[in-house]
Amino acid sequence: xxxxxxxxxxxxxxxxxxxxxxxxxxxxxxxxxxxxxxxxxxxxxxxxxxxxxxxxxxxxxxxxxxxxxxxxxxxxxxxxxxxxxxxxxxxxxxxxxxxxxxxxxxxxxxxxxxxxxxxxxxxxxxxxxxxxxxxxxxxxxxxxxxxxxxxxxxxxxxxxxxxxxxxxxxxxxxxxxxxxxxxxxxxxxxxxxxxxxxxxxxxxxxxxxxxxxxxxxxxxxxxxxxxxxxxxxxxxxxxxxxxxxxxxxxxxxxxxxxxxxxxxxxxxxxxxxxxxxxxxxxxxx
Amino acid sequence: xxxxxxxxxxxxxxxxxxxxxxxxxxxxxxxxxxxxxxxxxxxxxxxxxxxxxxxxxxxxxxxxxxxxxxxxxxxxxxxxxxxxxxxxxxxxxxxxxxxxxxxxxxxxxxxxxxxxxxxxxxxxxxxxxxxxxxxxxxxxxxxxxxxxxxxxxxxxxxxxxxxxxxxxxxxxxxxxxxxxxxxxxxxxxxxxxxxxxxxxxxxxxxxxxxxxxxxxxxxxxxxxxxxxxxxxxxxxxxxxxxxxxxxxxxxxxxxxxxxxxxxxxxxxxxxxxxxxxxxxxxxxxxxxxxxxxxxxxxxxxxxxxxxxxxxxxxxxxxx
Numbered sequence: 388x389x390x391x392x393x394x395x396x397x398x399x400x401x402x403x404x405x406x407x408x409x410x411x412x413x414x415x416x417x418x419x420x421x422x423x424x425x426x427x428x429x430x431x432x433x434x435x436x437x438x439x440x441x442x443x444x445x446x447x448x449x450x451x452x453x454x455x456x457x458x459x460x461x462x463x464x465x466x467x468x469x470x471x472x473x474x475x476x477x478x479x480x481x482x483x484x485x486x487x488x489x490x491x492x493x494x495x496x497x498x499x500x501x502x503x504x505x506x507x508x509x510x511x512x513x514x515x516x517x518x519x520x521x522x523x524x525x526x527x528x529x530x531x532x533x534x535x536x537x538x539x540x541x542x543x544x545x546x547x548x549x550x551x552x553x554x555x556x557x558x559x560x561x562x563x564x565x566x567x568x569x570x571x572x573x574x575x576x577x578x579x580x581x582x583x584x585x586x587x588x589x590x591x592x593x594x595x596x597x598x599x600x601x602x603x604x605x606x607x608x609x610x611x612x613x614x615x616x617x618x619x620x621x622x623x624x625x626x627x628x629x630x631x632x633x634x635x636x637x638x639x640x641x642x643x644x645x646x647x648x649x650x651x652x653x654x655x656x657x658x659x660x661x662x663x664x665x666x667x668x669x670x671x672x
Numbered sequence: 673x674x675x676x677x678x679x680x681x682x683x684x685x686x687x688x689x690x691x692x693x694x695x696x697x698x699x700x701x702x703x704x705x706x707x708x709x710x711x712x713x714x715x716x717x718x719x720x721x722x723x724x725x726x727x728x729x730x731x732x733x734x735x736x737x738x739x740x741x742x743x744x745x746x747x748x749x750x751x752x753x754x755x756x757x758x759x760x761x762x763x764x765x766x767x768x769x770x771x772x773x774x775x776x777x778x779x780x781x782x783x784x785x786x787x788x789x790x791x792x793x794x795x796x797x798x799x800x801x802x803x804x805x806x807x808x809x810x811x812x813x814x815x816x817x818x819x820x821x822x823x824x825x826x827x828x829x830x831x832x833x834x835x836x837x838x839x840x841x842x843x844x845x846x847x848x849x850x851x852x853x854x855x856x857x858x859x860x861x862x863x864x865x866x867x868x869x870x871x872x873x874x875x876x877x878x879x880x881x882x883x884x885x886x887x888x889x890x891x892x893x894x895x896x897x898x899x900x901x902x903x904x905x906x907x908x909x910x911x912x913x914x915x916x917x918x919x920x921x922x923x924x925x926x927x928x929x930x931x932x933x934x935x936x937x938x939x940x941x942x943x944x945x946x947x948x949x950x951x952x953x954x955x956x957x958x959x960x961x962x963x964x965x966x967x968x969x970x971x972x973x974x975x976x977x978x979x980x981x982x983x984x985x986x987x988x989x990x991x
Contacts, residue, residue, distance in 0.1 A: 444748050493776045501747050503776045506767050512737045513772055516744020516752070519729065523705070524748055544768070547737035555729075 389432045391604050396665040397468060398428045398604070402635045403662045404464035404477055404669065410655040411671065412481040415489070418645035419536060420461035422630040423565050425602050426534070427465045434611040436529060439470035441498035449529045450517055452502060454510020455536035455565070456490040457647065463487055466499040468666060478672030508542025510535065511562060515552055518560045530618055533562045538570030541579050552623040553592025561614045562593075563626040565601070569643040585627060593625040601628035636661055675865045675887055675898070678850045682821075686842035686877075687785040689821040691716025693828025694753060694783075698724045703749055704832055707742055709735045709756040714844075715785050717755065735760045739768040743778040751832050752780055758787035758841055759800035762807060773837050774810040781831050782807075783840045787817075788927035789955065789972055790845045790877055790965040799960035805932020807839040808905040814838040814858060815905040817926075817934075819879035821849045823902060826856035834858055841876065843927075845965045848880050851900075861908035863915075865890075867897035870983050871915045871922040875901045875934050878925035878953065878974060885979035896983070904934050912938060913945055921949040921990045923982040927974055930954035949989035951982040 389397070401424050409415035431437065435449040453462050460480065467474040472486075479485035486497040490505030502513045510533050518531040539545060552560055564584075568575045575581065588595045594617050598610040607628070614624045632646070633639025636658040639650075650658055697704040698720050706720055707729040721728045731738040735756055742752035754761070761784035762769070773780045784803065791799045808815045814836060818824040824842045831838040864879075865886055874882035879900050886896040897915050901908065916922050922942075924935040935952040942948055955972050969975045 446748065450747070501776075502743060502778075503771050506771045509736075509740050509768055509772050512740020512768075513744040513747075515737075516741035517747045518744070519741065520745045520748025520750050523727070523745075523750060527748070544734075544736040544740065547732075547734035548740070551731060551734065551737055551741070 391608065394428050394432055394604050394608070397432055398424050399663050400666040401428060401461060401464040401468065403659055403664060405460040406636065406650060406655055406658045406662070407668065407671070408460050408477055408480040409649045410652070411478065413649045414481060415460055415649055416457040416647045417460065417650065418569065418632040418639060418643070419455065419458035419565060419567070421636060421639065422567050422602070422632045422634050423458055423534060424461050424635065425604050425607050426563065426628060427461050429604060429607045429611055430532060431465050431469045433608050434615065435532065441471060443501060445501065446524065447527055447529060449532065450501065451532045452510045452514040452517070453491055453504055453534050455507060455534065455539050456504030458536070459491045462491065471498040474669040477669045482672065507536070507539040508544040511545055511548035514560060514562070515548055515557055518557050521559055529559070530615065531560050535562065535564045536570070537564055537566050537568060537575050537581070538578070540564065540581055540584070549588070549591050549593070556621050557623050558619055558621050560623040561618065561626065562623065563628050565630050566627050567630045567632040569632045569646065571643070571646050573643055588625050592622060594622045595625045595627060597627045599629050601630035602634045673864060675883065675890060678864060678883060680848045680850050682849045683846045684821040684849055685844060685846050686818060686821060686824040687714070687844060688716050689818070689824030690783055690785065690828050690840070690842055691719060693825040695719045695723065697829060697832050698727065701751065701832055703751045705729065705745055705750045705752045707731055707738050707752055707754045709733055709738050709760065711756050714757070715755045715783070735765045736768045739765045740772050742780045743772040743776060746778045746780060753783045754780060755783040755785070757798060758784035758803045759798055762803040762839070763800060766806060770810060774813050777812060778837060779835050781838045781840060783828070785842055786844045787841045788843060788877065789960045789968040789974065790843050790927065792844065792965045792968065793962050795962040796959040801929045801955050801960065802932060803841060804904055804928050804934065805936070808937070812837060813905065814903070815841070816858065816903050817841045817876040818902050819876055819900060820847055820851050822851045822853050823856065826854065827902065830856035830858055843877060847877060850880065850883065859903045859906045859908055861911040862900040862902070863897065863911070864900050865896060865898040867895035868918055869895045870987055871897040871899060871919045872925060872979065872983065873899050873901050873912065873922060873934065873938055874925040875904060877927050881974065881976045882925045882979050884976040885983065888976070888980055889983055894983070901934055904937060907937055907941065909941055912941060916942060916948050917946060921986045923951045923953060923979060923986055925953035925979050928954055929957055931957055949986045951986040953978050953982050
């Protein structure tokens with residue numbers, strides 16, 4: 388298990404990777420990726436029992452599904468640093484004949500990915516299925532994790548899945564929402580408000596943990612440990628994780644225009660100057 | 673075998689063939705799981721649910737979630753059958769099937785009942801005639817449309833042995849049982865009668881109508897080749913081209929829109945290889961309506977007489 392200091396060091400490198408990947412192809416989604424970096428690092432380096440020698444079935448290990456697939460730069464970087472594939476492969480992000488697709492995919496067999504995501508709202512259902520499979524494979528007591536965007540919670544399928552999991556007592560499931568209140572066209576509250584999401588989740592039957600600073604490594608690791616302790620009790624667990632879109636790059640923070648905009652060379656240099664290179668940059672392609 | 677060998681042994685709905693097939697799978701394959709969106713009785717799942725309650729997932733009226741859960745169940749080695757009416761199993765959840773099942777290459781079996789006009793009185797909201805087209809456009813998706821109880825039961829068992837996404841389409845009405853109780857081979861067309869004047873390619877309920885038509889035409893002195901195309905994708909191209917090379921013309925009969933179905937696939941195949949006159953017995957780019965199945969088959973031109981007329985028309989077009 389990594390210390391908080393180690394996790395912070397990894398997070399800094401992951402943020403550098405995100406900025407460099409998106410800049411290199413002048414496309415991709417830096418905002419949500421930066422905002423969820425601390426969560427993803429804590430999940431893979433501190434929380435999950437997972438195996439970098441990837442198998443699709445993942446028997447006996449914890450599984451993770453990214454439902455808001457567009458923030459895959461953070462996932463790719465975390466997977467690479469966790470040993471699923473060489474960090475140098477990050478240089479192929481969004482390029483022809485790459486396994487590192489613009490949105491996560493299984494077709495090219497990138498280790499660590501178990502379902503395509505990009506069209507929003509589907510990941511919770513897939514994760515529920517994987518959690519049910521673990522229950523059917525009776526000896527498998529591991530946990531299934533998901534991450535969602537808050538804009539994504541406007542999709543109807545999410546609410547089908549939110550209704551299903553408590554009803555069927557899917558208690559080996561921890562779903563997390565990146566609650567940054569930002570989506571492409573503006574603030575979530577203005578585009579289409581969830582109103583009181585926490586109350587809704589309670590009413591649907593989820594055990595809800597709220598993390599007020601989802602970019603604080605101590606808070607995130609504590610919340611994940613708390614969530615894990617609540618599994619196996621007949622109800623699914625939900626983490627409402629408040630984050631700052633673009634966290635770590637001052638001019639991107641809280642600006643929804645950085646949802647899907649790549650920084651130019653000058654902006655990239657300004658961003659990297661704020662993010663210490665802790666593990667070594669991958670070699671540019 | 674030939675026309676006289678196909679003896680009607682009874683009458684049952686094809687969905688009951690699915691119910692019998694999945695019950696047998698439940699006994700023989702512990703990884704088979706059934707999901708349904710509040711239509712378990714209509715899908716004939718009652719016996720499976722009674723025998724294997726722990727391997728049944730009632731998802732409620734939430735088909736998108738059902739497709740996603742089915743995709744997830746494959747991760748961990750399960751073989752999920754996601755079941756509902758064909759309309760809700762395809763058009764309603766196309767994007768879920770596309771991303772979570774087909775693109776993700778998941779071993780999901782989509783088992784869809786009440787396809788086509790023969791759903792009857794419920795009308796056009798439920799009578800999907802576009803599902804074969806939707807499903808066969810997806811890369812890697814196998815599309816199967818069996819013709820009677822026996823073939824549906826056998827197909828259900830066969831698709832569980834195949835690794836990869838499958839769309840299995842069947843129907844509601846009681847229909848003659850005439851196929852032998854034999855192993856189903858995905859992608860292998862069945863030559864039900866050899867002939868030299870014309871080929872009838874038929875799928876689903878229209879195989880029975882085409883069998884009736886072929887008997888009538890043979891009584892009139894024609895030599896009719898009848899081929900049962902239970903697997904629309906992958907298409908048995910070799911069997912189709914071999915037959916048309918001999919007969920030089922063909923009719924395609926299906927309970928589907930003429931656009932996007934088996935007819936379109938065979939037309940494309942012939943155009944790319946050996947162009948030959950082709951006629952469709954299919955719904956002419958139209959929605960259905962409420963009525964009895966028999967009335968609808970007549971009104972929308974899917975009856976025995978339509979197959980007979982199409983054969984005569986296409987033979988008249990031969991050079």
